[in-house]
Amino acid sequence: MKDSDHGDFEPRLRALWVRAQAGDEDAYREALIRIAARVRAYFRRRLQYLPDEVEDLVQETLIALHLQRGTWDPALPVSAWVIAIARHKLIDLWRRRGRREALHEPLEGLEDSTLLSVEELPVRRDLLGLLDALTPAQRQAIALTKIEGLSVAEASQRSGVSVAALKVQVHRGLKRLMVLVKAES
Amino acid sequence: MKTSELIDVLSSGAGPAPRAVAAQRLVPIAVLGIVLSGVVSVSTLGPAPASMLTGVALWAKLGYAGTLAAAAGWLTACLARPVSRIATASRVLVGTACVMALLGSFSLASTSGPQRVEHLLGDSWAVCPWRVLVLSLPALAGALWAVRGLAPTRPRLAGFAAGLFAGSLGALGYALACPEVSLTFIAVWYSLGIALSGAVGAFLGPQVLRW
Numbered sequence: 276m277k278d279s280d281h282g283d284f285e286p287r288l289r290a291l292w293v294r295a296q297a298g299d300e301d302a303y304r305e306a307l308i309r310i311a312a313r314v315r316a317y318f319r320r321r322l323q324y325l326p327d328e329v330e331d332l333v334q335e336t337l338i339a340l341h342l343q344r345g346t347w348d349p350a351l352p353v354s355a356w357v358i359a360i361a362r363h364k365l366i367d368l369w370r371r372r373g374r375r376e377a378l379h380e381p382l383e384g385l386e387d388s389t390l391l392s393v394e395e396l397p398v399r400r401d402l403l404g405l406l407d408a409l410t411p412a413q414r415q416a417i418a419l420t421k422i423e424g425l426s427v428a429e430a431s432q433r434s435g436v437s438v439a440a441l442k443v444q445v446h447r448g449l450k451r452l453m454v455l456v457k458a459e460s
Numbered sequence: 461m462k463t464s465e466l467i468d469v470l471s472s473g474a475g476p477a478p479r480a481v482a483a484q485r486l487v488p489i490a491v492l493g494i495v496l497s498g499v500v501s502v503s504t505l506g507p508a509p510a511s512m513l514t515g516v517a518l519w520a521k522l523g524y525a526g527t528l529a530a531a532a533g534w535l536t537a538c539l540a541r542p543v544s545r546i547a548t549a550s551r552v553l554v555g556t557a558c559v560m561a562l563l564g565s566f567s568l569a570s571t572s573g574p575q576r577v578e579h580l581l582g583d584s585w586a587v588c589p590w591r592v593l594v595l596s597l598p599a600l601a602g603a604l605w606a607v608r609g610l611a612p613t614r615p616r617l618a619g620f621a622a623g624l625f626a627g628s629l630g631a632l633g634y635a636l637a638c639p640e641v642s643l644t645f646i647a648v649w650y651s652l653g654i655a656l657s658g659a660v661g662a663f664l665g666p667q668v669l670r671w
Binding site for chain 1: 461462463464466467468469470471472473474475476477478479480481482540541542543544545610611613670671
């Protein structure tokens with residue numbers, strides 16, 4: 276797949292990704308920023324008639340990547356894994372819309388670098404608004420650890436919920452968010 | 461929420477990635493599938509005659525179904541990932557079926573003419589594949605649930621693998637109750653029951669394995 280090798284994209288991403296998988300959060304953040312730019316370019320080329328959908332799909336892909344981090348096979352390129360998930364999300368979008376544009380291939384000779392910037396686009400859907408639909412325990416767990424940025428131990432002290440239970444609530448909350456995102460679109 | 465904010469949300473407190481996610485889901489299903497199939501078949505049909513403990517057929521059934529279950533479980537774990545290499549697992553799976561087919565053929569060839577039909581059909585050829593299929597359904601539901609919670613991008617193939625996995629587990633339990641003693645019988649009718657479960661999985665895959 277030509278999307279999986281763009282010069283030194285893969286080696287750099289892989290170095291970050293290996294550290295991220297072992298629990299290095301800074302490496303994980305940096306890897307996600309690079310992946311977001313890559314995936315954005317991928318979607319922009321394929322959604323030339325639906326530019327409004329691009330950023331929502333980027334966010335959906337990032338959440339799916341995060342929830343499915345354990346399914347990356349270290350024997351294979353990170354970018355191939357990322358693009359496989361992005362492609363799955365794109366096909367899913369076409370299916371939801373029931374349109375035939377899935378058959379449109381990107382124009383020949385138009386490369387990401389010439390046609391598309393990696394600038395973030397406006398989103399249509401606000402994930403923060405969706406947080407209200409979670410259970411109170413899930414919302415609290417996500418708000419404390421993810422939005423206020425407390426460590427799980429600090430959040431556990433603040434809320435009186437055990438560390439293990441908090442982790443479960445965060446994971447369930449993100450999964451639920453994923454379902455809500457699909458239901459909305 | 462902007463994407464850059466979402467990235468902060470996802471990465472803060474992320475911790476290390478979970479490991480062996482497919483095995484964690486499939487191993488309990490394998491154990492439950494075998495136990496359930498064994499208990500249901502022994503309690504409804506009665507255990508296989510004790511004389512089979514000294515024969516080759518019972519062990520051939522357990523060995524064949526067990527090896528198939530391991531290979532199909534491995535293949536299912538591969539197909540639960542968005543990208544994976546499936547060549548080795550597929551070869552082990554096909555190789556196992558071929559070895560059993562060869563054993564069944566030799567066994568049939570070494571049987572004298574008049575007994576061949578009996579050797580091939582036994583007493584239960586008409587029910588064996590269906591029993592294996594029914595006994596594998598709980599494991600099939602479990603395996604599809606397990607794969608759905610991961611990230612399959614080839615749903616029909618993943619459903620097929622999950623079906624073969626569940627079929628092998630059903631056959632493993634059914635072996636404890638099945639009185640047939642011919643290797644040819646195992647090679648044909650056990651394989652057919654497992655393949656039926658695979659077909660059900662392949663049929664359900666595209667509908668069920670969405671995420």
